[in-house]
Amino acid sequence: MKWSAFLIPTVKEVPADAEIPSHQLMIRSGMIRKLASGTYTYMPLGWRSLRKAMEIVRQEMDAHGGLEVSMPILQPMELWSQTGRDVAFEEIMCSFKDRHGRMNVLAPTAEEVVTSIAAGEVNSYKQLPINLYQIGSKFRDEFRPRFGVLRSREFLMKDAYSFHATLESLDETYRLMSKAYCRIFDRCGVDYVVVEADSGAMGGSGSQEFMVTCSAGEDVIVRTADGSYGANLEKAPVDLPDVDKELETKRIGVGAMEEVSTPNVGTIEDVCAFLKTKPAEMMKTLIYANADGAVVVAVVRGDHELNEFKLTPIAGLGELELADEATIVKVSGAKVGFAGPMGMAEKVNKVVIDHAVAAMVSGVTGANKSDAHVKNVVPGRDFALSGDKVVVADIRNAMEGDTYKGQALQFSRGIEVGHVFKLGTKYSAKLGAKFLDENGAEQVCIMGCYGIGVNRILAAAIEGGYDENGIVWPISIAPFEVLVTSVNQDDDAVAGAAEKIYEQLRAAGVDVLLDDRVMRGGVKFKDADLIGVPIRITVGKRGVDNGEVEIKLRRDDRDKSENVTIDKAADRARELVTMLYGELGRESRRID
């Protein structure tokens, strides 16, 4: 490809609405342009990179048992009603009514469609297992699109769905997919970690996320110091508090509960300031309700955060939401901010107390009376720690200083680029994906599903590879492998040498871009750095006069360029191409 015939609209100024490096650089390098909030055009350069990422995904899926298909983006709402996900996804689905009055949705994902295919076409255990995948646009009406291509309303996803006769078969495919994912991300040159995850709206039993660590990431990754365990914060467990042998003795020494007036002092911070205590000596009482009006009271230490992903299954009352003001007033007998755990077990459907609270000698909490708190509240004495409706459990977020399996927990941020789930029979049962087993008995297919955010691979690669001058691409997903810059395009000898090297590389199957624009060198070098092609051949008058050109890697400093003769330039570049590909994916990563 010749630059003069290509469209690479680079810009010097940083667009006002781009905040993170990958977003800024994708716009500045002319890869993408925004059409509307959360929707982007991939310009020729960006599309080349995206296609390369797609192709790596495709190759590895094909190599690991995937069968590529193309399912409709346009789906009937009716299908979603059958699994109840018309409600679960309601707020995030792009939907519209067609001229016949039917509701349609633009695919946010495709479990329903693929399962209905399996329901129709899979009849026998002999057809199983099977793993169907596609790479295509998905639509989610995000609450808040942001960070460019990282959280957009339309995005490119590789989604795969496997069907099995047995759990063992599912496990096998799940492992195979994890392996394929490792190869994909290795080949794409992104630095990732695999963590335990919550399966969220997908449902199912097991799930792992592939996260690219990056400060702009929206998820928090928790890892043990020895690296043996990692999880999304949503899921990350914490060790139980140390057992204090003196606990009971200390509690006996605590005086009776004492009510103190705290007018309009509702938040933990305010109460601490008012009563001169610390958050760690307080108990936060949160009141939740489900759609049927069942009420759950959760109690965590004042310095801890409740984790709803942990609370929900323990409460066992379905989806929970923080109760509205009226419910809080009714349950606690006080305005918002003054609830306490005392006497709650008798009033609500469930009381869930965090381990850390159960281990407190005593604490301060709301008095269940407006404008009042109580001191000297002793767990077990002043509110129950056991009983029909009471559970003590891990319901809080891990935080700095916590341990798991005795290992200190470390926190970092990450971008979710891949997610694998064991779905079980949630969809197959509802949509009738059944088969006959060896004994002629009808069974429901067991399913797995496996997603990759293809756009996110690009953004993540940039977040992990850029400098003050622009992008530093891994060669596998760079828009071009080699850039030949003709510094003096108006000089026939220079232009001729550059063209010759370009043609040699093309003939050798190298993906090469020739900057044949008649422009000043400085502009060309700046553009070259910006678009980040990994191998650069600089052809200029001062070298050509000596029969030489310069070759350097984008990631190396300017002074590390090497001079080679014009004749050998293409061969040397090919060696470097091979070397750079060889560097990708050499690290083996262990996946369970």
Next chain:
RNA sequence: CGGGGAGUGGCUCAGCUUGGCUAGAGCGCUGCGUUCGGGACGCAGAGGUCGCAGGUUCAAAUCCUGUCUCCCCGACCA
């Protein structure tokens, strides 16, 4: 959805408080010349009716109302 901010040439922004001459700058773009290995310089140009709709006024980019769009913060941090 709640709070905040912003919509002015292709891009980044000034002007608006205290309405008033042909609406400005930088970048980009076109032409000519000088330059020419790290985003050159000079000269000459093209390009906006100030998001949209209404209103106030002799007069509106500027004030008022409505509306649309975009961005930021939050949205189940008590």
